[in-house]
Amino acid sequence: MTALLSVNEVSTGYAELEIVHKVSIQVDKGEIVTIIGPNGAGKSTLLKAIAGVLTKFEGTVTLNRQNVTTFSASNMVTVGASFVPQTDNIFPSLSIKENLEMGGFLRSSGVSERINEVLSMFPELQKRPNEKAGNLSGGQRQALAISRALMLDPVLLMLDEPTAALSPVLREEIFDRIDVIRKTGVAILMVEQNAKEALLRSDRGYVLVAGELVLEQTGPELVANPDVGRLFLGAERNPQIHNEGN
Amino acid sequence: MDILQLLIIGIIVGSIIGLGAMGLTLSYGVMKFANFAHGDFMTLGMFLAYIVISDLGWGTSPIGNFSFGFGLIPAIILAIFGVGCFAIVTDHFVHRHLRMRGSGIITMAIASLGIGIMLRAIIQMVWGPTAFRFSTGINTALTLPGDLKIKPDQIFICAITLLCTIGLYILLYRTKLGKAMRATSDNSELASIAGINTDRIRMATWGISGGLTAIAGIMLAIQSQLRFDTGFTFLLPMFAAVILGGIGNPWGALLGGLIVGITQELATEWINPGFKPGVPFVLLIAMLLFRPRGIFGSSI
Numbered sequence: 001m002t003a004l005l006s007v008n009e010v011s012t013g014y015a016e017l018e019i020v021h022k023v024s025i026q027v028d029k030g031e032i033v034t035i036i037g038p039n040g041a042g043k044s045t046l047l048k049a050i051a052g053v054l055t056k057f058e059g060t061v062t063l064n065r066q067n068v069t070t071f072s073a074s075n076m077v078t079v080g081a082s083f084v085p086q087t088d089n090i091f092p093s094l095s096i097k098e099n100l101e102m103g104g105f106l107r108s109s110g111v112s113e114r115i116n117e118v119l120s121m122f123p124e125l126q127k128r129p130n131e132k133a134g135n136l137s138g139g140q141r142q143a144l145a146i147s148r149a150l151m152l153d154p155v156l157l158m159l160d161e162p163t164a165a166l167s168p169v170l171r172e173e174i175f176d177r178i179d180v181i182r183k184t185g186v187a188i189l190m191v192e193q194n195a196k197e198a199l200l201r202s203d204r205g206y207v208l209v210a211g212e213l214v215l216e217q218t219g220p221e222l223v224a225n226p227d228v229g230r231l232f233l234g235a236e237r238n239p240q241i242h243n244e245g246n
Numbered sequence: 247m248d249i250l251q252l253l254i255i256g257i258i259v260g261s262i263i264g265l266g267a268m269g270l271t272l273s274y275g276v277m278k279f280a281n282f283a284h285g286d287f288m289t290l291g292m293f294l295a296y297i298v299i300s301d302l303g304w305g306t307s308p309i310g311n312f313s314f315g316f317g318l319i320p321a322i323i324l325a326i327f328g329v330g331c332f333a334i335v336t337d338h339f340v341h342r343h344l345r346m347r348g349s350g351i352i353t354m355a356i357a358s359l360g361i362g363i364m365l366r367a368i369i370q371m372v373w374g375p376t377a378f379r380f381s382t383g384i385n386t387a388l389t390l391p392g393d394l395k396i397k398p399d400q401i402f403i404c405a406i407t408l409l410c411t412i413g414l415y416i417l418l419y420r421t422k423l424g425k426a427m428r429a430t431s432d433n434s435e436l437a438s439i440a441g442i443n444t445d446r447i448r449m450a451t452w453g454i455s456g457g458l459t460a461i462a463g464i465m466l467a468i469q470s471q472l473r474f475d476t477g478f479t480f481l482l483p484m485f486a487a488v489i490l491g492g493i494g495n496p497w498g499a500l501l502g503g504l505i506v507g508i509t510q511e512l513a514t515e516w517i518n519p520g521f522k523p524g525v526p527f528v529l530l531i532a533m534l535l536f537r538p539r540g541i542f543g544s545s546i
Contacts, residue, residue: 077440077441102440
């Protein structure tokens, strides 16, 4: 099966500083794939590079067999890859409806219809479309950010810590919505700190440590891996991990 | 002078300041730096209009009681187009390069100061230091109840300001371009992630801001006169208006302009009119000290 997203030997970082070293991952159609790892592992940096926000120092990225390595963030959405940053992921002075209109900026038609479709997944937003986004709670902001990213009917949705700073109840709600989105055929690549909950819902997971990929297993296998917990605590810099799945 | 008469003059001057300040704050909202060339953009607008009205002599016969003829229409169009293009070109050759290098707002603002000085020098070289007027005719004032006077030209200035305000509101809140400008002002990286071409949005913002500035310049020239530094002397009142209204907020800038205009005119009841240009300084400092976010806060 050809991967929807194929990241091959990508190195990236900020300015001259390389944070992610030769990482290769892939996401198949309709999959949920989660990247986990301790703080500072380079998870968000990798996601930003795939999304075109950061420049790749080396390596290639293909989406639907198209080479998108040099695509900017604004070009990535045109080929079906939407990205939701961890923070500053809404336009606070715009209303909920206007945020969604901006998500559908590149649509030539059917914006209103798509807004209705997207909002049907997030009823709490549907009730007050003219509310200023800056007035929303953390969970509602995250829901709006994800909704905004769905406006262009993406084939791949990239989420950077979608449940960060949310209560356990809201975390569950966001994960439930992610499941619903996956059922519509959208593949999801996410970075998560709430690793256990994310991995239990994921088809596969990757473990990133100090900018290097150290493990790939199915979600449940990673949850059961005794070393994974230690890894998140950052107790070991170069841990030897049980890699029974590979 | 009667307080109410000063109030009328204040509203007229405030309308011009507000109109210019709306362009200034719009460019700040999207570019995130203070454009110190804004006053000189105003002067450029005045002189481009002057080319049509006086040098080409198009439509100079006055319309009704106004001091200007139909030539003002092509003059306004040329000025909007000329200043808008000049703003876009300077952004393309100067600010865009600085943005790509990751230059900070101080560098950008200083670069705009340089552009302003250069533009002022060019205007002085071409038209000299002499003051000009669009019309040498007498614009007879109308008498309102209470023996208050207002010239038809001044009613025209207020009407144009109102029209531009409504037009800007429709642009920002009812059009795709305007919403994208507000989105880019809020978070330019997220706007890019959403697929908005932020370079084009910046270009459009410069064009619209330049156009508003050109109109403000022409209104200022109708109310007073044209000189190579007329717009520059208006820069501080415009900044005061922008800060009063909340940086990046066009409606705040208009209100701020009216407050500055009215305050400086009313102040002449108690102070020598020669000192009235100091009033915006006082307002600006007071606002920065006590409510730096401005009256309405900072967003488009």
